[in-house]
Amino acid sequence: MSGLLDVIQSAGTRYRTATEFVEATLREAILSGAIAPGTPLRQEELATSFKVSRMPIREALRQLEAQALVDFEPHRGAVVVQITLLDAMDNYAIRAALEPQALRLSIPNLTAEDFEIAEDLIAEIDHEQDPGRMGELNRRFHMTLYAQAGLPRLIALTEQHLASADRYLRFHLAAVGGDMGQDEHREMLAACRIGDVERAVATLARHHGRASEAMQAFFRARDVSRD
Amino acid sequence: MSGLLDVIQSAGTRYRTATEFVEATLREAILSGAIAPGTPLRQEELATSFKVSRMPIREALRQLEAQALVDFEPHRGAVVVQITLLDAMDNYAIRAALEPQALRLSIPNLTAEDFEIAEDLIAEIDHEQDPGRMGELNRRFHMTLYAQAGLPRLIALTEQHLASADRYLRFHLAAVGGDMGQDEHREMLAACRIGDVERAVATLARHHGRASEAMQAFFRARDVSRD
């Protein structure tokens, strides 16, 4: 371990084990696209660049496998899972199931502070140019509205799949022409404020449906196979 | 490895690595309740009983951690996650979100063969006494109706959480007095046969709602803390 934990600990978030650090870093890299889909993840290579042995790498890869971020083939190693239209649709379908549920349960518990945070995030998204940060702000806006659902596993699962959506962000933005759906964000927030669960959920469904259709048309138009 | 893989390969399902075998076996044991919630999973102990070294054990435990079946605490090891009312409600909420989505997408693709299989499973459940097998049959019935959704991740995630529900099966059966909700099963299947998506989904929602409420009342009545 030696020098690694020092670096880790000086970097803000504290990780208690090398495995945790490797897992979090790799996940972030995969979700952001820093490591391209299809890239083979050589254990020895990762070990030297993380300055640890292969063991924490392997444990981290197993966790990422369970999160469906890498494919494992015995004696052939791990590969970053591809992005296909099917995967994108799959992700949308899962989010379209989980997010309304989370929202429905959360709305009754949302506070004035939550509304303020959500309001600020909408404003930030308006002024943001960088696609990567836009994705993060979008994620935080949605999670703010879901966070009071009171069921930790539901919230974690929702966040995980919302984060996975970042992998499709480039395509998403291209598909919808840079429109993050701010109108729907505002309408959702307004509905949450007055406790109108049905309208909030319906707006969210429209949000998902519109994005999903745009993405589908986009992929169909320029064929998936590349990238 | 030596003697282990022989045993594995003669046991029906073939596992390609010891890690896979350990992971599947432990998950099964946790879900069925063979390993009680709260049990610490000592790596050395598991290693000797599986007749492998600690390494495949560790990788398997990491995967189970990502599936929220064990809790990991640095330098303290893995523990089978507890069963609480909150967890049960969490699981219901997730299933209540995922399963209608899977069903909705699957119904248009269901074939006559699927209906036959589902029909047979309903009959089998009628005549089954053993709670463990009843849980499995119930799971297979539901999955049969979801299996044609066409989205692999959605299906896998649904199955995973349906399987997790087995952990609450004992409580579930006690709560509903042994009634697996066969009336609703029959109504769902009938609706699927005639392609009535809305009625099928509504019946499923009733199925979930009834089970969830019974479980909640049951836990409340006899307090969660024990078991």
Next chain:
DNA sequence: TGCCTGTCGATTGGATCCAATCTAACAATC
């Protein structure tokens, strides 16, 4: 030419070993 086969390097799966940390029991102090 085209196909099969065997060998070699690369890479992973698993075993063993060492270091770091936690738990628990016990001693010392107030």
Next chain:
DNA sequence: GATTGTTAGATTGGATCCAATCGACAGGCA
């Protein structure tokens, strides 16, 4: 008697080592 410090054993995290498997390529054969 309760609390705190200390130390030994148990247990995990990580490193290193060895064995098994895969892919590519070269050579033999029809």
